[in-house]
Amino acid sequence: MGSADLKNLCNLKFLSLDFCFSNGFEAERLPQCSSDKLQELHLPGNQLTGTLADWMGHGTSLVILDLSSNNITGPIPEFIGRFTDLRVLDLTDNHLTGHVPPEVEGHFHGLKSLEQIYLSDNQLEIVVGSEWVPPFRLQEASFASCQMGPLFPAWLKWQVDLTYLDISSTGITDRFPDWFSSSFSKITSLDISNNRISGALPKNMGNTSLGSLYSRSNNISGRIPQLPRNLEILDISRNSLSGPLPSDFGAPKLDMISLFSNYITCQIPLFVCELNLYSLDLANNLLEGELPQCFSTKDMAFLLLSNNRFSGKFPPFLENCTTLSFLDLARNKFSGTLPMWIGNLGELQFLRLSNNMFHGHIPNNITSLSKLYHLNLAANGISGSIPHHLSNLTMITTPYVHVPGAVVASFQSIVGDMPVVIKRQELEYKGVAILEILSIDFSCNYLTGKIPEEITSLGGLINLNLSWNQLNGGLPKKIGDMQMLESLDFSNNDISGEIPSSLSNLTYLSILDLSYNHLAGIIPSGVQLDTLYTEYPSIYNGNTGLYGPILHKSCSVNNNAPQRDHQQRSKKVSESTLFFYFGLGSGFVAGLWVVFCALLFKKAWRVAYFRFFDKVHDKAYVFIIVTWGRFARKR
Template sequence: WFWDITSLKRLHLRGCELSGTFPDELGNLTLLETFDVQGNNIQGMIPATLKNMCNLRSLGLSFNNIGGGITEVIDRIPNCSRKNLQELALMDANITGTTLQFVTNLTSLYVLNVHGNQLSGSVPVEIGTLANLTYLNLGNNTLSGSVPAEIGTLTSLTHLYLGRNNLSGLISEDHFAGLMNLESLDLSSNNLDVIVDSHWMPPFNLESAWFSSCHLGPQFPKWLRWQKSTKILHISNTGLVGKIPYWFWTTFSDATYLDISLNHLSGNLPLNLEFMSVIKLLMQSNLLTGLIPKLSRTTEILDISRNSLNGFVPNFQAPQLRAAALFSNSITGTIPKTICRMQKLRVLDLSNNLLSKELPDCGIKELKQGNPSSNNSSKVRSLRYFSLRITSFLLSNNSFSSGFPLFLRQCPRLVFLDLTQNKFTGELPGWISEAMPGLVMLRLRSNKFSGHIPVEIMGLQDVRILDLSNNNFSGAIPKCLEKLKALTHTSTSNNMSFDNPFEEGYRSSMSMSSSLSNDSFLVVIKGQLLEYRENTLYLMSIDLSCNSLI
């Protein structure tokens, strides 16, 4: 009955779970100006009966399985509407082709989105004829060759996305000459050299910029200093060398996402970044030295791993921090006591550092400072109320000493605990399973723990990785190993539900901070050093070797 409503001008069927093919009767709607069927499961080419839709202004076919070549798709658009078509959305539609020359016939386009297809060939110089274009997205295809300078004549352009292609060659001032309205630019994941004069002042003020894997260096681009409206900046792996300029932190003080990782940036960081608005700050794999600064109240994710930082500033603060990757630095001393006040912290990776002594005990005094509204209840209830929310705590390859950390009594939500390769001593306490009932991974390998393995540890019903190897444990292996219920299950990997404790912990801890670059760990199994990444989800292991057990 739909196709009898021939007076329709606008038809929006986005995300309606439609399937099958386009019906030929679609051509009955000759007055249609807007046709949007994005986000369905429609398969096959649009019908040739569209030839009578001479009023078509907007065609949205994204997120379907159109298939076929781009030339065939364009041929199905009515000739009589091509010069009036203002919006063409073909994102993730499984379209192939080696030419984008069709753009010369669509001179009225405001929006062109062919992101996420299999288009190859080059970006045609005729792109400059689309004078009305405000949004151009050619990203995530296999386009090659250079970017034509004619793109710089599109004075109305606000969004330009060319990322994730095979583009190469030079990007110069000419490519940006007329883009005074540009707000968002993506050139990432190409082989492009962005070379502009050191005194060049861009005509635009970007809100978001992606340059990852382009070549911007070796000097830090001075033109970025004028981008004071930028909220998102990605300049990772861009060949930058030397110190981060002093103006960087003030210019991007209002940015929420900063990624300067995988460069050769050196020198010390400012000791105080509390004035910034950044939520996600990525600086891993550089040559940074000095102290880890006080962070903004807005910062939730910090990755400063694989640098040469040597400690924390006094009274280190990060009140909103949820995930911190600080591994593979040269951090000495102890973990700051202010961690006891980080009530939102979920993931903390300090492995491969030079930390020593013992962990803060997070006594009631420290915890109350993070929860000033507390009442005068009993100490036991208070400690439970003030418990931390850490789910992933990784401290391997440091020099921590003393007994099993009392700090962990305040971590009832812990899922992943790795204390391998330290100098912890003494016996394991019986409260491990009571204080951390949801542990899925408990790794204590290569320490100096001694005594009997407590029977209570077998109360960890969710544990799948239990590594107590290379310590000084003695006595009999507990006979109640069968209480480790998760290790007796045989669920297949394809049927693991989200309420599975390992998957839930894995997603909340690791996937929450997918940018954190230490999403793997090493396991010694039968003398082999094996690296596990996403497949950690399916590993089950007990290792009690290299002790004095009977």
């Protein structure tokens, strides 16, 4: 459409050009008529630039103005108050700045029809006096990432018709106001996350219409009160909640509960059995005991219980949970063997059972989990061999493929931040990003046998850790095919043979550890391997048969190894003998000092000591004289 077409459309009432212009759109192309009749203007996602005044200066008859997801800069102009018919104002995700309003009456006094306002993801400061009474009655409002604190915005108490409110990341450091539940009685969706709101949750919040409550990353303390009956989503993670969970949440429609990183104690109440949960995240708390066996798993997709004190066997109620996608039971006290039916959980993408007390073999059909991205069984008592048919883990055979943004947002709201041990450090990944770390970790177990050659078919793996087991045999010859590897740890096993030359193909490696095995032969050279050795010289330690230029050690030197070992052992024996005699002498001196001090401070002991020596002296003297006299007579 040409620019002249829009300029002369004086009777135009509705204009919607959502995400149409990747190269931008100029304000001059809008109708330029004195009698402007435009009521709805929708121009989101068009790379718009300039100030807001450029886009709002063509008429005051607008009812809906949507300029979201653009590059508009500057402050909100004061003449916005002249738009008396404006009901919807959406300026989300721009680059607006400034204090809104310097004089609030000048900006918003005329907006008596305003029902919906969206100013999120700008750099606006919306701080007004506690006495200000707005002229409008909002139904929806979003101010995320604007500055509204430190006090809880008092003017919101007049917005009794609100059904949606987002004041997350707005710098509020206050407590919940007394009017919270009464003024927000109609709200169905409330987001107050990422502030520093303190104190307990309002006790009468059960009387509200809340369907979703997001309040993660605050300083909320105390126990969870009776919840609104229509509540479906509850997120109070990363707070300071304490005490046990309520025996009855009072919210039978709950299907998503996220309470991770609090101080919640005792057991999971049986009330959860009455819920048809889609997601339950209770990680990083102080919960204990066995899980209720009455869990309804019909629609459960996320069960995250890591870093608690749960005990018992692998949860049997999961057998029929065919929708389960994320299962995290790490850092608990679960025991027993892994069930054979674990391979039937075909939707699993994330399985972490590390740091428990599981024993027995890894079920062979675990390789049937074709959608698995992340498998961690580290730090248990698992024995036996590594399962074959690893190529059936098809999601790990190729590099990770990024998923659509809508899926990312969904994961972020459910999973949140998850810690993962990779590259010898614990890193946190947000939402779906956890699936980007294609990983297998079987470290710190009692696995035996050879490393299956088929493991090299997992070409998408980023992290592979088999350290601290009893694996033997050689390294997989085609290990160089795993070219996405960034961290590879086979240390502290009984692996023997040569290091495959294909190892030098792993150009993404930033962590490598083959120490304390029985490897022999020449170490492959390569830019990445040489760099790793320079940074971490211990990666080949404990393999006396290895040699090569990187170690400054040739194979001929290796022939003198027995003699050198004998010299080292002799040196150790000499050191041990010297240490023994040194200890013996030190003990003798210390003993003498004890006796001396006892005689010095105990008079009775001192008298008895000298009498004893007098008697011994007399007896010795008599014995010597008598013996000498007898000897002299015989002569």
